[in-house]
Amino acid sequence: MFHAKIVVTLRKSILDPQGKAVEHGIHSLGYKNAKNVRIGKFVEMKVEASSKQEAERIVQEACQKLLANPVMEDFTFTLEEVHAQKAHV
């Protein structure tokens, strides 16, 4: 089993009004030295697969078809092998 951590971000060329709003919020808190705030999505999931390659394929396809908008967003992910917990431990 693999633990996938996926980050979906807006492409650099796309305006990010949500990020701008958060940036204003951070400035209002007094932290004027934060800038270029951009917001993305974070998705984590467990993937049952026999190999890392297969898990990679599943996550990649899920991102392309569902999680990320290919016109406006990019995605990156990491996969980490985890061992399923036994039922009686």
Place this chain on the structure above:
Amino acid sequence: MFHAKIVVTLRKSILDPQGKAVEHGIHSLGYKNAKNVRIGKFVEMKVEASSKQEAERIVQEACQKLLANPVMEDFTFTLEEVHAQKAHV
């Protein structure tokens, strides 16, 4: 200048209906072996600070005060030093 990448996730004990909806979506695409889907927020920003410690403090406080809900969410972040681009390059 530092580039901060922040991930805000719902605590494990909190139900995540958005994650459940995405999980159903992934299953409908035919990937039955994805499970425990959970959705979080990803925030990236540039922080102008004289030291990594100072940047860390700013990001930590911004997370605690604005980006994460301390009752329901956890956050982690990474900081990477970047060199500001010169104006005429």
